[in-house]
Amino acid sequence: MQPITLLDTLGVALAAANVDTDQLIPARFMKEPRSIGYGQFLLYDIRHDEQGIPDPEFILHRPHADSAEVMVSRRNFGAGSSREAAVYALVDYGFRCVVAPSFGDIFASNAVNNGLLPAVVEEDDTERLLAALGDAPAAIHVDLEKQVLRVAEVEVSFSISPVWRTKLLNGWDDIDMTRQHAETITDFTARYSAQFPWTAAQPPESTLISKG
Template sequence: MQPITVLDTQGVALAAANVDTDQLIPARFMKEPRSVGYGQFLLYDVRHDAKGTPDPAFILHRSGANDAEVMVSRRNFGAGSSREAAVYALVDFGFRCVIAPSFGDIFASNAVNNGMLPAVVEEEDAERLLAALGDEPAPIRVDLEAQRIRVAEVEVSFSVSPVWRTKLLNGWDDIDLTRQHADTITRFAADYAQTFPWAAPRPQAFDLIGKG
């Protein structure tokens, strides 16, 4: 995964609470293969009318929105089902960070595993960021090392799990994170084998099972 240190990019405001995973990607689109690009399905029913006509006033249809890598929203973002496709839709659209006062637990975990930062801010700070962004995409800076966000003159702090922060700063997945402890794991395995030699499998035993 691509590491995140500082994002100097465009941000968009989605001033809504309880944006659930079915809004992020309606279930009917999940039969499509990921290779088609799930970004086209992001918030589909929110930004289109019943006939599928795009709402030109919606933030993702504004000029410059395709360059946005950061979305700011309200509390309980990503609640609902555990569908990882909700994260795929955001990532495939181009987002690398979502900022909100709270997230669905599974959504946040899926986000990190796909290289996207779920940055938690206080509710009043979310409102300040939403107001600063306004109705058009606008410049935003997200500094994961310092855990600070800045839009125009508004600057706030955010929180993220230390383990998730380490993974995102380095572009690591769970396997990469485990590999950082390879020496400790090797020492433990050697010590365990010496302390409990009887617990080690014997190849001869498997041979006898096969012959039986």
């Protein structure tokens, strides 16, 4: 995964609470292979009418929105079913960070595992950020090392699990995290095997079958 340290990019405001995973990617699109790009399905039913015609007033259809890498929304973002495809849709569209007062637990975990930063801010700070962004893409600065983000004159802090922060700063997945302890694991294995040799797997003894 691509590490995240600083993001100086465009942000968009999605001023809605309880944006669930079925809104992020409607279930009917999940039969499609990811290779075609799930970004085209992001928030599909919200940003299109019943005939599939794009709503020109929706934030993702505004000029330069396709270059935005940060989305700011309200509480309980990513609630609902545990579909990882909701994260795929955001990542494939180009987002690298979502800012909200709270996230669905499974969504947040899936986000980190796919290199998407779920930045948790206070509700009052969310409203300040939404107001600063307005109804068009605007410049936003995200600093994961310092855990602060800024839009115009509005600067707020955000929280994230220390383990998740480490993974995102380094672009690590769970296997990469485990590899950081390779020496400790090797030392423990050697000591344990020496103390309890009977626990080590032994190759089966070969048996000769005589033919009479």
